[in-house]
Amino acid sequence: MPAFKDLPIKRKLSAVILSVCTLVLLLSSGAFVVNEYFASRRELANTVRTMTSIAADNSTAAIAFESRFDAQRTLQSLQADPRIIGAALFDAEGKLFAVYGRAAELPAKPPPLGLRFERDELTYTHAVSESGQRLGTLHVRASMEQIYAGLRTYLGIALGILIVSFVVAFLIATALRRRIAQPIMELAQTTREVSLNNNYAARATKHSDDELGQLTDSFNRMMARIQQSDLEAKRAQEEVRRLNEELEQRVARRTAELAQANKELEAFTYSVSHDLRAPLRHINGFAQMLEQEFSPSLPPEAKRLLGRIRLGARTMGQLVDDLLRLARVGRQQLMYQTWPLQDVVEQVIHELNAECDGRVIDWRVGQLPSVLCDIGLVRQVITNLLSNAVKYSRTRPTSVIEIGAMKEDGEHVISVRDNGVGFEMKYADKLFGVFQRLHRVEDFEGTGVGLAIVQRIVQKHGGRVWAESALGQGACFRFTLPERPPATEETR
Amino acid sequence: MAAVIISWIRGVSRAILARSRIWLVAAAVSLLVFSSSGSAQGTREYDLKAVFIFRFASFVEWPDSAFRSPDEPLVIGILGKDPFGGALEDVVRSETARNRPIQVRRFADIQDVRDCHILFVSRSEAGRVSQIVRALHGRPILLVSDIDRFPAEGGMIGFTTAESRVQLAINVASVRDAGLTVSSKLLRLARVIGG
Structure with a gap:
């Protein structure tokens, strides 16, 4: 079972209402029972005291003139209260003169005067006297069983009331729960929705004008502010993303342009080099033919110049070859x-x-x-x-x-x-x-x-x-x- | 509300208990009456009568005029031959009645009777009852005797012995004429004559 503090609020409310209700009922029932017990005891004591006094007063002559029959008749008047289960009348010498009820439970000698509570019984001993003349003693026993039976009944009724109250309290708690816990639960649900789904558009419903209502309002205001800043942040982010994209596009465009330019340059180099080789071959070839076919008729100076032309042409051919190789390395x-x-x-x-x-x-x-x-x-x-x-x-x-x-x-x-x-x-x-x-x-x-x-x-x-x-x-x-x-x- | 319910329950249960209790009580009473009827037998007759005479003082009221002063003793007189043999003195010794000391006096003749509150007429005076009654008529003196038909002949309290038990008979008219008041509790025990 979870600790009280970890229970949901609706459970807490129910628990508080039910426990307060139960406590109040138990306390009031307890107070009533205790009060009833003492009141009943007091009432029994008063009744027994009164009846005993009357019986004692009525039995003076019977003791004085030894009329057991009359004494008996007097004691029988005690049957008016069924709680009185026995009585014993003693004469002046302390001898048992007359009894009423269960004789076995009565004392053989007159007990000391006064009221006593003994376990389930209340006993009262009263002096019998006439005109100041002590004639004997009357001892009366009364059962407290009825008091206990009454208390038991009362406890049963209290239990019934407790159960009924519990049910009623439960119903009230349910109704209150709807009033108090429902808005809180909705608020909690909304915050969960916000934190799980980042749904800043979520708003709690306001049910009342109390603190919960204020809380709901504050929450909604806060949400509105968060939503707005979220929107702004998103917009800024979007802007950054857009700029980035643009930049990338620009870079890609430039790179492509650059690659194109490079390619064109290489193609140019290649075609230039390639196209240059043909005229070079012609120069060299014709120079060679000139040298070979007209060598005898050429002056030495012309031969030397021809040799220079051929060297230049060869050197240039070498250069073109090298450049072509360089260009090929780039493309290959x-x-x-x-x-x-x-x-x-x-x-x-x-x-x-x-x-x-x-x-x-x-x-x-x-x-x-x-x-x-x-x-x-x-x-x-x-x-x-x-x-x-x-x-x-x-x-x-x-x-x-x-x-x-x-x-x-x-x-x-x-x-x-x-x-x-x-x-x-x-x-x-x-x-x-x-x-x-x-x-x-x-x-x-x-x-x-x-x-x-x-x-x-x-x-x-x-x-x-x-x-x-x-x-x-x-x-x-x-x-x-x-x-x-x-x-x-x-x-x- | 609870108190109402409690008292209702108590009433119902009391009624149920009472019905069963009556039979118990009746049985116990009849048993006790029969068993105690013979207990007076051992007591000597006049010892008992002496006690009774002393106790009459508690159940009878005298008019104020019967006493000259508040501390005047209550006088119990014996007219004629004393049958108690000192038992009466034994009973009243160091006792008081209505806060007065008690004196026992013996009178041989009705003419001697003065300052007396209870007068026991001995059986020796059996033939002179009406004379005694007449002589003391109107005076606050409680006349007690064990002479047969004593109350009927104008006496006040008579002892009769039946089934070895001392019983009382009271002539309330004579008592009233004497200005005395006998307690109803005493009257309840006695056979009442006149009225």
Whole structure:
């Protein structure tokens, strides 16, 4: 059974009303019963005292002149009250003179005078005297059974009244409950509705003008205010959402525009490069034909100029090829496969050796891993880096080129070190730009696109590339390849 | 309301109880009357009569004129031959009646009777009853005797012995003529003559 304080209010009301009703009834019934008991006792005592006095007075002559018959007759007058169950008349010597009722229960000797309550009986002993002459003693016993029977009846009636009152109180409590508890319950229901469903439009119904009514009004006013601020908050939120959406749309639009522009630019580069190759071939081709067919008749100066034209055309063709490659790297999808770098490096070295007859190159190739990558592109990276190393170390009597690899933080770091001319570190960040050159073309040939291609490819694989050097101290290029390719490939 | 209900219930139950009680009472009374009728037998006749005479003082009222002063003793007289043999003195010794001391006097002749309140006429005076009555007529003296037909002949209280019990007979006219008042309680016990 739950504690009283945790009961619902309607139960509390019922409990309070019923308990007060019961308590009042019990107290009043108790008071009535007690009062009735003492009143009945008092009344019995008075009656017995009066009747005994009369009987005693009437029996004086009977004792005085020893008329037992008359004494008997006098005592019989006591039967007028059925509560008197026995009487004994003693003469002056204390001898039993006459009895009434149950003789066995009467004392053999006159008891002391006065009124006594003994368990279920009331006894009264009265002196019998005439004109101041003590003639004997009258002892009367009365039963209190009737009082008790009356009290029992009364208790029964009180119980009946209690039950009836309980029922009536219950009905009143039910009616009151509707008046008092119902609005509270409705209010509680409404607050539940509000807190569970966030329904700020909910309002409690006002039933009366008492405190509950005021409470209901206050609640409704509060709800109105909450509803309003809720509405404002929602509106603000909606505004923020709308702005966000707009921003996203704008970003998407810009991104699309940017992608479009990039694509157009690449397409432009590609088509320009592609379209440039045909006239270049013509220039070179016709220059070659001119050189071959009219060589004997051309003066040496013309031959020299023709040679310059052909060199320029070849250089430009190389440049166009490089640019085309660079553009292709940007457009191309990566084709991932696991490939041993060791093999690739060996092949590239083999090719480079074929191109540099008469040079002494000390290749120092370390242990290289197998990597997951687009091997065609990575081969391009290695080719570019190694040919750079060969190119810029040709001023040395013996070129020393070291190729190594190590694993670091889930990446393969591949390094290419040479003992060439090197560069100043303040230009390190310019190395990888298109057409960025740190040396004159006269000193070292090249298009200025190679390292740009390297960077493009490495970045496309999710790796980095950088270089360390000092002027005249050789250079060290490093690039990384992730052990696992990035989840989303860039497709641009 | 409760009190009304209680008293109603009490009335009903009392009526039921009373009906059954009557038979009990009647049975007990008849039993006691028969068993106690022989108890006076052992008492000597005149001892009892002496007690009775003394007790008459309690049940009879004398006019104020019967006493000269408030502390004058109440005098019980014996006329003729004394049958009590001192029993009367034994009874009244150190007793009072109506707050007066009691004296016992003996009179040989009716002429001697003075300042007397109760006069017992002995059987020795049986032949002179009417004479005695006449002589004391109008005087507040209670005349008591065990002479046969004493009340009928103008005496006041007569003792008769029937079934070995002392019974009383009272001539209320004589008592009234003497200016005395006999208690109704006493009259209830006695056989009443005249009136």
